Amino acid sequence: MIELVDVVKRFGDFVAVDHVSLNIEKGEKIVIIGPSGSGKTTLLKMINFLQKMDSGRIMMEGEEVGYRRDKKGRLILEKPEIICRLRSEIGMVFQHFYLFPHMTALDNVMEGPVTVKKQSIKEAREIALDLLGKVGLLDKKDVYPAFLSGGQKQRVAIARALAMKPMLMLFDEPTSALDPELVGEVFNTIKALAEEGMTMLIVTHQMGFAREMADRVIFMDEGRFIFEGHSQDVFSDRMDNPRVKAFLDKVL
Amino acid sequence: MEIVICRLSAVITALSLSIIFLISPASILAQPDKYEVLAQATRLVNSGDLEGALVLYRQIPAPQENEEGGVFVRSRMEAAKIYFSMKRYDDSEQMCMEILRIYPDNLEAKNLIKQVATAQTPKWLGFLKDMQTYLPTLLRATVMTLILVIITMIVSPIAGLFIALGRISRVRFVSSIFWCYIWVFRGTPLLLQLFFIYYGLPPLGITLDPFTAAVLGLGLNYSAYLAEIIRGAIESIDPGQMEAAKSIGMTYWQAMRRIIVPQTYKRLMPPVGNEFIALIKDTALVSTIAMVELMRAADQIFNATFNIFILIQAAIIYLILTSIFTVSFKKLEDRLGVYENR
Numbered sequence: 001m002i003e004l005v006d007v008v009k010r011f012g013d014f015v016a017v018d019h020v021s022l023n024i025e026k027g028e029k030i031v032i033i034g035p036s037g038s039g040k041t042t043l044l045k046m047i048n049f050l051q052k053m054d055s056g057r058i059m060m061e062g063e064e065v066g067y068r069r070d071k072k073g074r075l076i077l078e079k080p081e082i083i084c085r086l087r088s089e090i091g092m093v094f095q096h097f098y099l100f101p102h103m104t105a106l107d108n109v110m111e112g113p114v115t116v117k118k119q120s121i122k123e124a125r126e127i128a129l130d131l132l133g134k135v136g137l138l139d140k141k142d143v144y145p146a147f148l149s150g151g152q153k154q155r156v157a158i159a160r161a162l163a164m165k166p167m168l169m170l171f172d173e174p175t176s177a178l179d180p181e182l183v184g185e186v187f188n189t190i191k192a193l194a195e196e197g198m199t200m201l202i203v204t205h206q207m208g209f210a211r212e213m214a215d216r217v218i219f220m221d222e223g224r225f226i227f228e229g230h231s232q233d234v235f236s237d238r239m240d241n242p243r244v245k246a247f248l249d250k251v252l
Numbered sequence: 253m254e255i256v257i258c259r260l261s262a263v264i265t266a267l268s269l270s271i272i273f274l275i276s277p278a279s280i281l282a283q284p285d286k287y288e289v290l291a292q293a294t295r296l297v298n299s300g301d302l303e304g305a306l307v308l309y310r311q312i313p314a315p316q317e318n319e320e321g322g323v324f325v326r327s328r329m330e331a332a333k334i335y336f337s338m339k340r341y342d343d344s345e346q347m348c349m350e351i352l353r354i355y356p357d358n359l360e361a362k363n364l365i366k367q368v369a370t371a372q373t374p375k376w377l378g379f380l381k382d383m384q385t386y387l388p389t390l391l392r393a394t395v396m397t398l399i400l401v402i403i404t405m406i407v408s409p410i411a412g413l414f415i416a417l418g419r420i421s422r423v424r425f426v427s428s429i430f431w432c433y434i435w436v437f438r439g440t441p442l443l444l445q446l447f448f449i450y451y452g453l454p455p456l457g458i459t460l461d462p463f464t465a466a467v468l469g470l471g472l473n474y475s476a477y478l479a480e481i482i483r484g485a486i487e488s489i490d491p492g493q494m495e496a497a498k499s500i501g502m503t504y505w506q507a508m509r510r511i512i513v514p515q516t517y518k519r520l521m522p523p524v525g526n527e528f529i530a531l532i533k534d535t536a537l538v539s540t541i542a543m544v545e546l547m548r549a550a551d552q553i554f555n556a557t558f559n560i561f562i563l564i565q566a567a568i569i570y571l572i573l574t575s576i577f578t579v580s581f582k583k584l585e586d587r588l589g590v591y592e593n594r
């Protein structure tokens with residue numbers, strides 16, 4: 001469904017993502033793990049065009065999207081309208097939620113449908129109420145984010161992304177900023193979403209995601225995929241990649 | 253012999269009578285000598301003998317019925333003025349009263365009595381009376397000050413927002429134009445800008461009336477200041493907000509309008525409130541380009557009366573205005589912060 005081919009991102013001389021290729025099939029759940037600074041967030045942002053890649057290709061349904069090339073072959077981001085349309089089809093959930101603080105939970109979820117999709121308030125409201133119910137926060141619909149717990153904020157953020165009816169959901173460490181006792185509620189929300197068949201790419205340090213919902217686990221280090229496999233492979237004794245092993249020993 | 257004596261006594265009688273008759277018309281009718289006395293008195297005044305002059309003036313009697321009273325009025329008026337200048341206010345008032353008893357409508361006497369009354373009230377009371385007298389003038393001028401403040405308060409945040417957005421534009425050309433604008437208008441005195449607009453533009457073929465020049469000067473200047481404040485506020489918003497907005501498909505401008513700018517409102521209130529308080533005081537500068545507002549009105553009245561209380565009164569009006577603004581902005585800030593957990 002979405003495919004990255006040889007994607008590279010540099011910050012100055014530093015190569016944050018180094019020739020990465022990834023094919024995401026419809027309904028697939030991919031978990032990316034790896035040490036801090038290995039380029040996971042950068043990779044997610046490039047899929048969402050929040051970061052411009054330096055070279056490579058992004059394909060959607062077999063067609064290259066999002067970039068043009070100038071005469072020297074350098075990549076240029078497409079016009080904003082095109083990029084925005086692409087983005088609206090990909091949901092993203094951030095480590096620090098980034099809820100809109102000046103809007104209630106309900107308005108946060110309605111914002112995309114109303115402003116981007118130009119849906120009617122009534123229609124958007126129905127969708128938003130439905131989604132808030134799904135993440136178990138219907139009673140908080142009129143509450144501002146500042147008055148929500150971290151777990152509740154992240155569930156509203158998930159509902160906000162889902163309101164755009166995305167074909168792919170990107171999660172960037174969705175539980176890392178949460179108190180341990182709040183991780184479960186967000187985990188369960190994402191798990192329920194996975195069971196509905198949502199295509200997901202999850203960056204996490206939480207091995208539960210890899211164990212319980214990953215079709216595929218990717219280990220990323222220094223901008224590269226250094227291991228890819230089923231979750232059984234990663235956590236089995238047969239795991240022989242020393243870097244993956246060292247990392248797992250640390251986080252488990 | 254008897255006849256001779258008789259004749260003699262008759263002559264003496266006639267003589268004495270004639271002497272009496274010769275003198276008495278002068279003292280009883282005195283028609284020509286009133287003027288003489290007046291002239292004499294004037295000479296005494298000129299030679300500095302005020303007391304002597306006063307005696308002479310007061311000798312001139314009140315006119316009889318049907319008699320012309322000009323000399324009498326003149327004498328009493330002169331006396332009243334001399335008493336006034338000697339600060340003998342009771343005597344001065346009495347002279348005036350003598351005139352008014354006969355000519356109740358005499359304006360000169362009435363005015364002098366008023367002056368006597370004013371002169372007798374203590375100085376501070378006079379000043380207070382001035383304050384009362386000129387308050388309407390000051391208040392009318394305050395309306396003009398408020399008009400200038402309100403127009404600038406409406407124009408400068410809107411223009412400031414546009415300038416701020418231009419300033420943070422990633423298009424170099426656009427951002428440097430707005431950088432220059434801010435640089436010039438924040439880097440030079442408002443007074444100079446006002447002078448330039450009002451006195452400097454006419455030679456270039458643009459003549460503005462004081463009001464337009466004042467509004468333009470204040471608007472351009474305050475837009476530059478507000479632009480920098482608004483830019484700071486926009487840049488203080490977590491970049492994650494822009495990312496989140498974009499991630500649901502918003503364009504840059506949608507994100508600015510719906511997500512970023514609204515979040516700046518609350519944090520803008522304290523610095524913008526400060527600017528507007530400065531603005532209230534800065535409107536005083538437009539008095540230099542012939543705009544009649546509170547400062548200029550106060551200055552004009554002060555120059556006419558040398559009454560320091562007029563300036564104090566203007567100061568109090570300024571204080572009232574700035575206090576109202578301070579309180580309102582605090583209220584507004586609290587209301588805009590309802591979404592914050594305090």
Ligand SMILES: Nc1ncnc2c1ncn2[C@@H]1O[C@H](COP(=O)(O)OP(=O)(O)OP(=O)(O)O)[C@@H](O)[C@H]1O
Pocket residue numbers: 011016034035036037038039040041042043
């Ligand atoms: N805008 C940027 N400018 C310069 N360097 C950047 C920028 N964004 C990321 N980097 C660098 O790129 C590298 C990869 O960053 P990235 O955020 O993708 O790592 P990550 O795997 O998500 O790490 P973490 O687990 O800490 O979130 C880091 O070394 C980071 O310092």
Ligand SMILES: [Mg+2]
Pocket residue numbers: 040041042172
């Ligand atoms: Mg990261």
